[in-house]
Structures are given as C-alpha cells and as structure tokens.
Amino acid sequence: MFRISSKDLLINEEIRDKEVRLVGTDGEQLGVVSIAAAQQMADEKSLDLVKIAPQAVPPVCKIMDYGKYKFEQAKREKEAKKNQKVIExxxxxxxxxxxxxxxxxxxxxxxxxxxxxxxxxxxxxxxxxxxxxxxxxxxxxxxxxxxxxxxxxxxxxxxxxxxxxxxxxxxxxxxxxxxxxxxx
Known part of the structure; x- marks a missing residue:
C-alpha cells in the first residue's frame, strides 16, 4: 500500500515506534503502552490505530475508524470550498x-x-x-x-x-x- 500524499496519517502496521501514548475512542487517555498492546486494543474493537501526533515524545496514537475519519474530513473540506468565493x-x-x-x-x-x-x-x-x-x-x-x-x-x-x-x-x-x- 502506498500513500498518495504526505499529509496522510500512519495507520496500523505502518506505525514503527516501540511505544506510544494511546488515546481511546472517546478521547480518554489510556497512557503510554507498547505498539503491540495498542494494536491489539484497536483490533479487539475492530477499529484502526492512527498516529495523530508523530512529533510528540512518545508519539500519540488514537483508536478510531479511519475510513469514517477520512470521509468526515473530505466532507468538511468540500463544505469549506463551497463557501469560498474566488475573486477574478x-x-x-x-x-x-x-x-x-x-x-x-x-x-x-x-x-x-x-x-x-x-x-x-x-x-x-x-x-x-x-x-x-x-x-x-x-x-x-x-x-x-x-x-x-x-x-x-x-x-x-x-x-x-x-x-x-x-x-x-x-x-x-x-x-x-x-x-x-x-x-x-
């Protein structure tokens, strides 16, 4: 699988860090855990592990439905584009x-x-x-x-x-x- 844009977030097996700060589906802090444990928690809930803050130490990952997240983001961008006026x-x-x-x-x-x-x-x-x-x-x-x-x-x-x-x-x-x- 290749990424088209560098803006895309790393998900699941693409995350290569040893341990991450984990955030649950409702935004609750689950603490610093190993990447294997974080991936296992995400798999148990049938969701994706998404690296949302790669620059943090340790990096912050969140358990979420990545497909739904991308859809919502595209919807917001389309709405913002519709509201702007291009001056000619x-x-x-x-x-x-x-x-x-x-x-x-x-x-x-x-x-x-x-x-x-x-x-x-x-x-x-x-x-x-x-x-x-x-x-x-x-x-x-x-x-x-x-x-x-x-x-x-x-x-x-x-x-x-x-x-x-x-x-x-x-x-x-x-x-x-x-x-x-x-x-x-």
Missing amino acids: IKEVRLSLNIDTNDFNTKVNRAIKFLEDGDKVKAALRFRGREMAHPELGTTIMQRFTDAVSEYGSVEKQPKMEGRSMVMFISAKPATNTKGGNKNA
Whole structure:
C-alpha cells in the first residue's frame, strides 16, 4: 500500500515506534503502552490505530475508524470550498476618444463586475500620436473612477505600461443599506 500524499496519517502496521501514548475512542487517555498492546486494543474493537501526533515524545496514537475519519474530513473540506468565493480580474478596455454612450456602457459593465465581487482592470490603449497626450488618458481614467466610485475603490492608480494606461479597481465590501438603522 502506498500513500498518495504526505499529509496522510500512519495507520496500523505502518506505525514503527516501540511505544506510544494511546488515546481511546472517546478521547480518554489510556497512557503510554507498547505498539503491540495498542494494536491489539484497536483490533479487539475492530477499529484502526492512527498516529495523530508523530512529533510528540512518545508519539500519540488514537483508536478510531479511519475510513469514517477520512470521509468526515473530505466532507468538511468540500463544505469549506463551497463557501469560498474566488475573486477574478475582469478587464474593461477604454480608448482616448471614447463616446459618451460607449463610456456609460463600459461603466455599467464595470459596476456589474464589482457587484459580483470581482476586481476590474481598466485599460486605456494609446494609438499613434495619442502617446503624446497621456494627460488626456488620465482625465478619462479619473472620469471612470468617479463613475464607479460608489461600487469600488482604486486599488492601483493609473500607470503607463507600454502603450496602455492601466488601473485596478476592487469592489467595496457589501453593505446592507435596505434594512435601515436597526437601533431606531
């Protein structure tokens, strides 16, 4: 039998120590016993002997149903994974001569991304002679920041990266404004 991960605990015959501190099924301390006696106690109860604290002196072993333990652990990990939110970076591309309606569409997309809890990367690409006027790009980025300021805050200020000006906006923490003041 081989172990896939080093996180796995040693069980039954894999434990090579001469004596161990034994913990019973209900968490009661059974004292320091030889490995043979500990294995015999586990076999009598038709359970496994699991080494739970290998760094202790002597190592601590517990009598438990290892299959049930692994199942419960996998269930807890799956539940924890289900509850966490992965933050993605969504990109909104602007241009130096963007029209008002196009600008509003880009702002609305960015607001939707921020409401979903994602970060927004606003990128403004300079073409040809536009490179001579980075201050115009800064004003468009400032307009964009003001338009989405209610939903997000600037994480990284606008900065030139090659022919593009890039800015990152992160979502503000969700606040419940619908409920009103509960103390009133």
